[in-house]
Amino acid sequence: MFELDLRRISDLQARRTRRIDAMPCSLPGRKPKIQHRGPMLPVGRPSGVSVPSPKVRTVLPFAPQVPPVVMPVSGSVYYSGRDAFTGPSPLYILGLNPGGDPVESAAHTVASHLEDSATWTNNYSAYRDQSWNGRPPGTATMQPRVLHLLDRLGLDPGNVPSSNLVFARSAREATMPPDLMDAYADACWPFHASVIEMLQVRVVLCFGQRAGWKARRQLNAHAEVGRFVETYPNRSWTSRVHLSPNDVRIVTATHPSTADWTEPAADVSGLVAAALASEVHEPPIPPSRPSATTPRLKPTRLEPTPPPACTNPDCAQVNPVHPGECW
Numbered sequence: 001m002f003e004l005d006l007r008r009i010s011d012l013q014a015r016r017t018r019r020i021d022a023m024p025c026s027l028p029g030r031k032p033k034i035q036h037r038g039p040m041l042p043v044g045r046p047s048g049v050s051v052p053s054p055k056v057r058t059v060l061p062f063a064p065q066v067p068p069v070v071m072p073v074s075g076s077v078y079y080s081g082r083d084a085f086t087g088p089s090p091l092y093i094l095g096l097n098p099g100g101d102p103v104e105s106a107a108h109t110v111a112s113h114l115e116d117s118a119t120w121t122n123n124y125s126a127y128r129d130q131s132w133n134g135r136p137p138g139t140a141t142m143q144p145r146v147l148h149l150l151d152r153l154g155l156d157p158g159n160v161p162s163s164n165l166v167f168a169r170s171a172r173e174a175t176m177p178p179d180l181m182d183a184y185a186d187a188c189w190p191f192h193a194s195v196i197e198m199l200q201v202r203v204v205l206c207f208g209q210r211a212g213w214k215a216r217r218q219l220n221a222h223a224e225v226g227r228f229v230e231t232y233p234n235r236s237w238t239s240r241v242h243l244s245p246n247d248v249r250i251v252t253a254t255h256p257s258t259a260d261w262t263e264p265a266a267d268v269s270g271l272v273a274a275a276l277a278s279e280v281h282e283p284p285i286p287p288s289r290p291s292a293t294t295p296r297l298k299p300t301r302l303e304p305t306p307p308p309a310c311t312n313p314d315c316a317q318v319n320p321v322h323p324g325e326c327w
Contacts, residue, residue: 052114059118061085062198065191066110066167070184074102075169076113077191079162081124087199089161090276091153093146094192094204096173096211097166097181110167123158142256149261152269153276161195165211173210185214193218196248203275205251212240212252219244228271230254231264239268241275249275 051071052063062085066077076098078085127147132140138147150157166184170176176184192215195201204219206212216222221244228239239253253259253268261267 052111056114056118060114062191062194063114065194066114067187067190069187070167071111072109073168074100074105074108075110075167076108077110077163077167078113078117078120079126079164080160081117081120081158082122084125084159084161085195085199087161088201089159089199090202091155091160091272092192092195092199092201092204093160093162093207094211094215095164095207097164097176097184098169099171100169101171102169105169108169123156125157125160126162128157145256145259145261148267149256149269149272152267153273161199161201163192163195165189165192165206165214173208182214189218201248203249203251203272205253205272207253207257208255209252212242212250216242216244216250216252219246219248219250221248221250225249226271226274228268230259230266232266237266239271241271251275 051068052060052066056063059082060078061082063077079093079095127143127150128138130143131137132143138144147157150160165188166176166181167188168176168184173181196204196219204215206215221242223243224240225243226241230237237254237259239251242250242252244250251268251272253272254261254266259266259268261269
């Protein structure tokens with residue numbers, strides 16, 4: 001099955017070549033302007049790099065699980081250092097795929113990323129320690145939002161494994177064709193499956209609907225057991241928790257690139273904490289803005305006694321068996 005997936009990706013790459021239209025500029029004396037249309041995708045396999053080096057395989061846990069087909073492609077795998085992937089860890093963070101222009105970042109392949117990752121300090125987090133878009137480390141857009149969530153959970157960013165569902169880069173989700181995104185997701189999943197199993201992950205936090213849907217499909221997590229609705233007066237984006245048969249919870253959260261988790265109205269920390277504590281049958285309460293005196297959320301595994309089933313026909317709760325008042 002895995003070999004079939006790799007052949008499928010190679011076939012998709014071969015069929016989708018670069019589409020470049022040369023359009024001369026209307027002003028005299030200037031060089032023709034090149035306009036790129038459509039997704040810029042790799043074709044073939046340059047330089048023959050298909051497996052991690054011995055150094056990478058020794059230093060980075062799970063590196064042998066990186067599929068050969070993505071090694072020469074612009075992208076990345078690890079957003080955390082060795083400590084996070086040594087485990088165990090109750091939480092695993094998954095984005096959809098690395099951002100940025102794959103043409104401008106063509107030299108930053110998955111293979112080169114693995115070599116760079118092998119030089120990181122053991123306690124490392126891309127959300128805390130990397131400089132994005134020329135900003136000081138940990139301050140670019142979604143970085144402080146992810147750090148806020150981890151701080152509220154009382155977790156060290158360098159101890160939380162973080163990655164992307166798909167290791168190949170695209171400027172935006174829409175610039176990678178859905179069939180190629182799906183093929184990459186299937187090829188990369190054995191890596192994530194190993195992380196979830198070996199690190200005893202209880203909650204997978206996914207950024208955005210598409211990453212959440214793909215993770216839920218892989219883990220057969222279709223039973224919704226909790227949700228958080230933003231409390232803005234003119235916006236009600238919803239984050240949800242789904243339960244898999246093996247008791248792994250998938251949190252499909254609003255994407256921190258667009259939702260400001262540091263704002264109380266959009267903060268998903270309470271929902272993630274409830275998922276870690278196995279309390280998502282209760283309505284999550286939006287946490288207040290953290291301060292010097294605000295205690296961190298301390299998730300613990302609980303086994304509460306189920307309350308009786310609700311008989312209120314107007315109740316809006318997802319689970320008919322819920323404690324407290326109806327919504």
